[in-house]
């Protein structure tokens with residue numbers, strides 16, 4: 060299974076999630092997980108999409124995604140060059156020191172306790188979350204919820220920097236309304 | 247309306263209704279011409295025909311709900327063929343959206359996958375920006391349809407009009423010039439090739455780059471093939487032209503692609519109707535792929551050199567790069583031309599005159615010959631479309647309009663109407679099938695009332711001929727539901743008459759020229775000619791769907807005689 064993580068900056072406009080979802084479904088791309096949230100700029104949201112390529116080329120997926128007008132920037136979050144985290148909340152049907160010990164080993168927090176259930180929270184990479192879950196299995200997992208992955212590039216560079224660089228390079232007449240809208244295709 | 251005037255619209259096609267009424271009131275006083283169609287699908291295809299004939303953005307307008315959903319087919323059609331149109335639809339008032347209100351349909355949601363972009367506007371202040379963006383997005387880059395859905399209350403509210411000075415499209419970036427390195431790589435590949443072919447697609451017409459193509463092709467001297475969407479991008483009379491490739495392409499064009507060592511791909515997209523079975527397509531060829539849409543590169547076929555940019559500029563910069571490269575080495579194409587020229591003369595397009603009845607190919611060929619290369623020809627979808635692409639000789643871009651990507655029956659009549667509105671001094675023919683014609687002929691009423699004198703040739707083989715051909719070939723002639731009985735019902739001549747057109751009938755070879763000439767003389771009313779043709783004629787050559795181009799057939803169970811040709 061070839062999983063790839065894409066960070067996608069999108070305009071914070073209605074319908075943008077539907078556009079991305081519709082694109083993936085009609086082109087047969089497989090989404091493993093998808094997380095959306097706000098960014099430092101209120102007009103822009105950021106999606107983290109984990110893709111199972113299954114024979115599709117990553118370049119092609121990116122190019123198709125970039126054709127959506129509301130998509131501003133795309134960057135692959137390569138494992139070696141980025142941090143990737145998921146959030147797990149899991150309700151386990153027992154209580155006691157053994158469970159606390161498992162949680163402690165993973166750096167997970169016990170966020171809710173009652174007589175015969177606890178809720179454990181873990182922020183970690185995907186593998187670690189799977190490992191915790193299998194260690195919790197003997198205690199009886201009653202319910203679990205997991206977020207999609209979110210990812211951030213290491214180092215000083217940001218995705219919005221890259222977008223700004225690209226915008227500077229291309230499309231000199233972008234934004235210029237002076238010329239008639241139809242002029243481009245009349246000659 | 248103010249926004250549409252600002253966007254430079256001079257004509258639009260549509261039908262009013264409750265939700266769009268506030269926009270229709272000012273149309274009454276506007277300088278924009280509004281043509282009241284009889285079905286919104288007609289409005290959409292008319293906008294497309296107008297755009298394809300003129301290169302300008304076509305505009306259609308409809309009300310919410312059923313008005314909007316009737317635009318779905320033309321929007322999908324324009325998306326597949328990259329046609330710049332803008333559709334304006336009314337929507338139920340903002341507060342009613344999402345309540346299953348009367349005539350509510352989520353047309354933005356419905357058309358998301360079949361438009362280049364779309365909008366739902368509920369705030370009157372956003373209307374000018376949305377319209378301005380819509381025209382910009384539709385007409386630039388790879389052209390395509392844009393829909394702007396506007397809530398009725400946003401159309402009604404009073405607001406001060408301000409046309410945006412600045413467009414805020416952070417995510418819409420176009421690359422107009424290919425990288426210099428890639429241009430040089432392409433020039434080098436061309437100079438080194440022994441069997442190059444220009445694989446020319448509709449993008450060349452969209453980019454208004456026929457002149458640049460002419461220059462480039464003559465410089466290289468390689469064979470040129472023009473796809474169904476590119477007919478007219480390169481003159482059919484030119485000695486470098488091998489015709490159309492694909493499922494019903496010429497033997498020479500199909501074989502040239504198949505045996506090439508280099509495909510110089512210009513605004514084409516390796517569609518399955520051109521490549522046949524992809525894994526066996528042009529297996530020995532390297533690929534130069536020039537396109538404005540980066541997502542086309544490598545989509546179906548790997549590109550050795552990608553030239554992302556506007557085709558006009560791309561070809562213009564390729565010429566000097568090649569001239570420089572050719573001073574070092576110029577390919578010797580003599581052997582290649584001997585082979586391809588040989589195929590062209592051995593396997594020209596042809597047809598037989600049936601013992602009983604009229605040959606449809608002959609009818610179409612005569613229309614092309616009599617009306618000439620300055621006319622515009624629109625086709626429906628089916629056998630008649632393929633014959634019109636084969637037997638009419640195209641010399642200029644924007645003279646051949648058809649529904650290539652979606653294959654929309656019913657396209658011809660409304661598209662011809664739109665083309666005629668855009669090019670009123672040009673003879674515009676709809677070459678239509680008897681099946682297709684029955685899907686959208688109501689627009690002839692629109693044509694008659696609005697004095698849009700198109701000419702319609704109904705190639706009446708009393709059947710869904712293309713489907714029937716497949717039944718003949720692949721379903722042991724079991725003609726399940728393809729007989730239209732249309733030599734009996736309807737009477738196309740009477741129908742034409744009822745719709746305010748002149749109806750003519752032609753049943754024999756002797757009458758063909760006289761009937762066409764008669765139609766040519768009528769310029770104050772639409773003309774419909776019912777050409778009663780033989781129903782058993784088939785489209786050849788043919789590469790059966792899903793098979794390799796190597797298995798091209800020139801007639802039933804008849805492959806070309808490859809003989810000793812070592813290709």
Ligand SMILES: Cc1ncc(C[n+]2csc(CCOP(=O)(O)OP(=O)(O)O)c2C)c(N)n1
Pocket residue numbers: 626627628629630631653654655678679680681682683705707709710711712713
């Ligand atoms: C809207 C639509 N429905 C069905 C088809 C499938 N189809 C393709 S060609 C064809 C037959 C067209 O018949 P006609 O217009 O008489 O043209 P002919 O092939 O006979 O020349 C059909 C049904 C289609 N392309 N479009």
Ligand SMILES: [Mg+2]
Pocket residue numbers: 628679680681705706707708709710711
């Ligand atoms: Mg027919």
